[in-house]
Amino acid sequence: xxxxxxxxxxxxxxxxxxxxxxxxxxxxxxxxxxxxxxxxxxxxxxxxxxxxxxxxxxxxxxxxxxxxxxxxxxxxxxxxxxxxxxxxxxxxxxxxxxxxxxxxxxxxxxxxxxxxxxxxxxxxxxxxxxxxxxxxx
Numbered sequence: 001x002x003x004x005x006x007x008x009x010x011x012x013x014x015x016x017x018x019x020x021x022x023x024x025x026x027x028x029x030x031x032x033x034x035x036x037x038x039x040x041x042x043x044x045x046x047x048x049x050x051x052x053x054x055x056x057x058x059x060x061x062x063x064x065x066x067x068x069x070x071x072x073x074x075x076x077x078x079x080x081x082x083x084x085x086x087x088x089x090x091x092x093x094x095x096x097x098x099x100x101x102x103x104x105x106x107x108x109x110x111x112x113x114x115x116x117x118x119x120x121x122x123x124x125x126x127x128x129x130x131x132x133x134x135x136x137x
Contacts, residue, residue: 029111034059034091034132035079036071043079044068049115050082050132051106057082057132058103062119064128069093072130080132088135093128103129 032050037043046068048059057080061069072078072091080089094100104127107115 029114030082032059033081034068035081036068036091037075037077038071039074044071049107049111051103051110053103053106054099058106058129059132060103060107060127060129062127064126069128069130077135078132089132090135092131092133094131095128099131100127100129 030050031047034046034048035043036046044067051058063069072093076091078089078091080087094103111118
């Protein structure tokens with residue numbers, strides 16, 4: 001019985017440790033706040049990484065079922081807070097393979113090993129890259 005308790009404690013500590021490392025990695029480097037709205041106009045803030053590529057700002061999700069991403073699909077009008085500045089944006093998911101590969105490379109270059117660590121908790125094969133276009137006034 002004691003051996004089972006030790007194994008369970010070790011398992012719990014391993015899981016907590018893994019997600020702790022993922023959390024610390026995800027907060028390293030430049031982190032933006034993306035504000036999305038639901039059908040009732042309630043606003044939600046999500047902390048994400050961002051890269052600049054091809055004259056645009058990009059973010060991505062490793063889980064297409066994340067609530068913030070589903071809100072973007074329903075309402076692509078978002079607010080981006082970056083470097084203390086707030087701006088209106090249109091979030092445009094891009095499925096073009098070449099764009100996705102280029103954005104993923106930009107993530108690897110910018111965030112280094114932290115990108116690899118965070119990728120362990122996502123679905124790298126099904127990542128969705130999102131271009132954050134400036135909204136027209």
